[in-house]
Amino acid sequence: MPAKKATKKKAVKRGAKKRTAATAVKYIYDFGDKTDGNSKLRELLGGKGANLAEMARIGLPVPPGFTITTEVCTYFYDNGLKYPTTLEKELKASVAVIEKQLGKKLGAEKNPLLLSVRSGARESMPGMMDTILNLGLNDKTVKALAEESGNEAFAYDCYRRFIQMYGDVVMGVQAVNENDHCPFEAALEKLREEVGVKFDNQLTAENLKELIKRYKEIIKKRTKSAFPQDAYEQLWGSVGAVFKSWQNERAILYRQKYGIPAAWGTAVNVQAMVFGNMGEDCATGVAFTRDPANGEKVFYGEYLINAQGEDVVAGIRTPNPIAKLKEEMPNAHADLEAVRKKLEKHFKDMQDFEFTVQNNKLYMLQTRNGKRTGLAAVRIAVELVKEKLINQKTALLKIPADSISSLLVAVFDPAAEKKAKVLSTGLPAGPGAAAGKICFTAEKAEQVAASGGHAVLCRVETTPEDLRGMIAADGILTSRGGVSSHAALVARQMNKVCVCGASEVVIDYGAGTLTIGDTVLNEGDDISINGTSGDIYAGSVTTAPSEVNQVLSGKMKAKDSYTFQLFDQVMTWADKYRKLGVRTNADSPEQAANAVSFGAEGIGLCRTEHMFFEGDRITFMRQMILASDEKERRTALKKLLPFQRKDFTGLFKAMGGLPVTVRLLDPPLHEFLPHDESSKRELANSLGVDVDVISNRVHALHEANPMLGHRGCRLGISYPEITEMQARAIFEAAAACYKLKKPIKVVPEVMVPLVGFADELKNQVAVIHRVAAEVMEKKKVKFEYLVGTMIEVPRGALTADEIAETAQFFSFGTNDLTQTGLGMSRDDAGSFLGKYKELDIMPQNPFASIDAAGVGQLVEIGAAKGRKTNKGIKLGICGEHGGDPASINFFHQVGLNYVSCSPPRVPVARLAAAQAALK
Structure with missing residues (x-):
């Protein structure tokens, strides 16, 4: 506190x-x-x-x-x-x-x-x-309510509800552990069994008086206090x-x-x-002015006759669709239609509202901008523009940037889904495809997710206590509840796949089984749910790329996918208003091509170390590391050169002349060596050396704190031949692109990592310039290139004015800048970050969303000092923060030229950059 x-x-x-x-x-x-x-x-x-x-x-x-x-x-x-x-x-x-x-x-x-x-x-x-x-x-006012309403059962139903809510929320009468049942619910179920009814609204006034008596006894026994009058x-x-x-x-x-x-x-x-449980001319419900699952402009929602609002959202009874109200209460339905139109016109957004009908008269209890899936958010925004309710700028600001990624999530492969047997169908509440292990508790879902697996949280109905499991799960399945139930509402907000109200699904927590007809599944078995159709399948159904991906890859025509048309429209608007460039972090032609299809304008980070682990390359890399002198190192590096050159040529071709920033070798050398005995013996045999040679070299390279050790530019300064080989591969690949039948005018950007001193960069730039001149002379071709650095240690940011005398660009490596700036290990912070967030010491994970007040100042200082020395210096960011909307807003304010992020985050970054400009 x-x-x-x-x-x-x-x-x-x-x-x-x-x-x-x-x-x-x-x-x-x-x-x-x-x-x-x-x-x-x-x-x-x-x-x-x-x-x-x-x-x-x-x-x-x-x-x-x-x-x-x-x-x-x-x-x-x-x-x-x-x-x-x-x-x-x-x-x-x-x-x-x-x-x-x-x-x-x-x-x-x-x-x-x-x-x-x-x-x-x-x-x-x-x-x-x-x-x-x-x-x-x-005890007295309940009699007055009974007399006033002429409905004794209604009055005592209200009283028992109040006692239960008050006893739970105010007086603290709750289940004592996971195995304990809510005492009020247990008493209610027991009474229903005694009198032989299924639903609460079938209890008589006398039944309810008995229930109230039992509720008061529960309160007295558990709290030692009487229910207040x-x-x-x-x-x-x-x-x-x-x-x-x-x-x-x-x-x-x-x-x-x-x-x-x-x-x-x-x-x-x-x-x-106001009372929706006063009789058959009363109702309560939740409705949306549009479908919150897919964004379609239809009146969407549900209601219950003779019920109170909590009955609808709790999922205890499966409500009726709002369309049916037109038959049962035509006047109330007509009033709701008028309210629906008025709300959207006034609030200029899809509304989620609660209503009660008492004696055929409509009352409004709440309205808010409705929670919606990512797909719905995009569709609603685009269609509101078409309807002239809002403009393009407003539409872009209404779409949570992360929502656009939901249009890229996998769907079930049509062929696989066709072969799979539909066990049952529920209400589609959160579109997409989810396959995973059946989990009946939030704890189980968290365990499965923590072990790297996929979980589908299966509940009779969810409650707020299930939130941890809903966060951990890929999908949510409930047997009760409608499209406005807790499960549906939270799933939409989280962009989780959700099927609710699947009434044929019988979940037995005690037995640990989920039964649909003759099929019995146990906790831990695979299940698949289609949140778009509501279909449920046993086993794991194969997934396929989203419609957007299928159009971008040429497997589907744009005119056949409204989802793609929505995606394309929002991206077109975003590009119109954003100021920040958007690049991608990519290490292979496949990743690069994928990112370009999503709108990437270049590569902001190619991690060359990722290229050394394929096939024979790791063997040659290890030869280089184990070399006893420079000559042996150069021999091994010569074997690596053609692989690197081929990799860079592929990247340059995939990018078609767009800028490509290549980071020179960054991690410490020990990461490339084996550490278990069997792998050491295998390497010793392949190199024809004694296993002790391997063990001794591994021991020699061991560092107490490798993140702050012999890595980055420190490697290139210690072993300039490594920088030479990589620079040569980059420039020879660029030269090859200039000599193609259709030349690609590549302008490679060579990035020296971990620079904290101006002289470190000068040392490496001298090597790079020398190699570039050699390649141009040998290949008889001239090409432009840039040399810059990654600002990822505090000293680099604080002395950026000195470093900018040599650097032509800065790319802020905010992953390491966060670690070094906060003195906090990304790999170990998980042990205390939860507590820090709970206490509001650190409201956000600083490795997911930039610490603007702390680490952000280092970025601001580095940018300002760099521009003071070199007005034309290009400034970007290539850490994971490059795909985070809140961080992108900060980078826009700082005035960076571009952000770089993983390929799937490119659309998110484009939208977030536009929102930053519009804000």
């Missing part, structure tokens, strides 16, 4: 500073007939509160309520879980506003006001925090529980996954209850 406290105090100061004009801080904003807020107050009211106020403002039927701001959450944690002194007065005043508007009173024995209490963070966190419904019910005690308990849930395990995990700062806090929304 102390670590979080410091961060949050900063947030409080920032918030207070913005509002100094006010005589007193306003902690509660009303919505309804009296509406204080709007959608622009998202930071203060959270997404849910801001949009409730906005819907009320534009005249949609929103039950009245109020929002307790995120500033209260911050205050709550900064002050020992206490509230601001003025909050109680504000809260009672806002309750009074609702009471006056509805003619009801909280806690009254006649016309009692009932409330819902729900969280609402700035960014949507579905299912991660707690909710309370039907607040205000007690005072409505305001219930309200304060619920508000506190929602604030406390901001720091529960699943909320923390979710924030870590999506980079949501703990300092933001959550708002709390208190709203008058």
